[in-house]
Amino acid sequence: MVDLSVNLCGINLKNPVVPASGTFGFGLELADSFDLNVLGGISLKGTTQEPRYGNPTPRVAECPGGMINSVGLQNPGIDALVGQKVPALRKVYDGCVIANISGFSVDEYRHCCSKANDCDGIDIVEVNISCPNVHNGGMAFGTSPQAAAEVTKAVKEVCTAKPVFIKLSPNVTDIVAIARACEDAGADGLTLVNTFLGMRIDIKQRKPVIANTMGGYSGRAVFPIALRMVYQVAHACKIPVMGCGGVASAADVIEMMMAGATAVQVGAENLRNPFACPEIIAALPAKLTELGIESIKDIISIV
Amino acid sequence: MDKYNYTIVSNELVAAKTYRLVLAGPQVDGEFVNIQIPGYYLRRPISICDQADGRITLYYKTVGEGTTVLAAMQAGQQLNLLTGLGRGYSSAACRQEALLAAGGLGAAPLYLLAKKLKAQGKKVTAVLGFNKADEVVLTEEFRALCDGFALATLDGSAGVKGFVTDAIATLKPSYDFFYTCGPMVMMRAVCGALEGPGEASLEERMGCGAGFCYCCSIKTTAGTKRVCKDGPVFKKEEIIW
DSSP: OOBOOEEETTEEESSSEEEOTTSSTTSGGGTTTSOGGGSSEEEOOOBOSSOBOOOOSOOEEEETTEEEEOOOOOBOOHHHIIIIIHHHHHTTOOSEEEEEEOOSSHHHHHHHHHHHHTOTTOOEEEEEOOSBOTTTTTOBGGGSHHHHHHHHHHHHHHOOSSOEEEEOOSOSSOHHHHHHHHHHTTOSEEEEOOOEEEEOEETTTTEESSTTSEEEEESGGGHHHHHHHHHHHHHHOSSOEEEESSOOSHHHHHHHHHHTOSEEEEOTHHHHOTTHHHHHHHHHHHHHHHTTOSBGGGGTTOO | OEEEEEEEEEEEEEETTEEEEEEESOOOOBSEEEEEOTTOSSOEEEEOOEEETTEEEEEEEOOSHHHHHHHTOOTTOEEEEEEEESBOOOGGGOSSEEEEEEEGGGHHHHHHHHHHHHHTTOEEEEEEEESSGGGOOSHHHHHHHOSEEEEEETTSSSSEESOHHHHHHHHOOOOSEEEEESOHHHHHHHHHHOOSOEEEEOOOOOSSSSSSSOTTEEEETTEEEETTTTOBEEEGGGBOO
8 A cells, every 4th residue: 555645844635736726726616527535735726815807818828738828816815715715615625725825015915824824724825926016016026035035924924823835936047046035034835836937929910829928838848847946946945845837647746756845736737637636646556656665755855 | 527538430521621520429518528639738629519329529610730630630539528518508598489690610509509499399590601602511400400591601602691690680580589609790790689688609718628727717797707617608698798
């Protein structure tokens, strides 16, 4: 019997597989398709202080080995998340629930994380720092160590009961510097990586495919880059890492964990195969046995 | 939602850039299927035209690279489909007499609806519009099934010359509920011209096709809706043109 369980900041996950934020709605959307309880955790759709419609359509573009999305954080707001979405999910799911919080100012992060901290159904607070800071010329918080540390510190002040994972952007020159800044500011863990800024052009119409011109590129093609960043960060920091980016198979999960991830998020693959997570989880025991691994924890950071 | 491999029974060019794809496999619920095309990342959503005896029939146009690859696939090859997707037309909304107004391949999902309405004992009039004669599909099927039928082409090369709305104005069919599917400009004209309640099927570029990625969200008079899950069929009064 292979042991798939992992421990994330004191929280036991029955397996390391977690659908990534934005690729699994608020969980309940998939509850009729398969038993959500097979999942190690669920990272919910990014949530802001106020409800947001998001960006105009088209919001998605086909790419070789992946896709670009620019949904623009469509969400019902933090009050609806903690008041309705999480309680509804909790009726059918007993695993690890991760709230993903976005903000356009430090105050917004603080407000939302405080509410998430007070919500019983939430186990981990994941903070998306890829958003533009409206008080600083729109530069994303996640692109400077100082801004990333400022958000981390503010969130940690209000989020006293739950582990805080900072979700890092890969669109930076030195992801290790950002990761270290978050760790030093008190982050309990790190999720990496978010999507890669990309663009497509419709050459017949001579205009961008995505209405918002640019969007986040994700999918199988980004796996080696994400893996490299997970490896670098996991070796530079002591706090646990959730690896994310292009994961599409049980072998990818194992590879990501060998690079340093304690848990692994599956993102874009859910959009092409909504059954990707249960299929990967079902395939893990045989793959681990084939490799002579009895407990999946044993391979974390083994490379 | 379910996921199955279907076997291609036939995949034939039936009109200009237009293919009829017949697949063998489980019967499906919902309004459309989401097809994995080998070599492409995202699936392609295609409306269901017909299903019977373990076969489902779809129509598609080769509009981009993905559908061009699909067109080259042969009988006997497998396709992976997500099924049970989309909220379709409410056939029960029609009391006795239905009017179906199709533009181009919008005729395909309306054919499945016509069969349902006929099975419920309702009177059905179908009006199909195309740009020109070489694009015309499904006319024999609709003619055999429906109580009233008209065909319009923009250039007059088949049926009456003009828009679907012109053919409807000439035919003056009696109906208590109308259903439309086609290009947005055509459906807007239909919803603007026709009196009484009706439904239209919207199109939007989709990510998952199953309601959890929120890539195809639109604003309606009833709030933000996902075309793939809350639609693709919406009430006339919900649509913001």
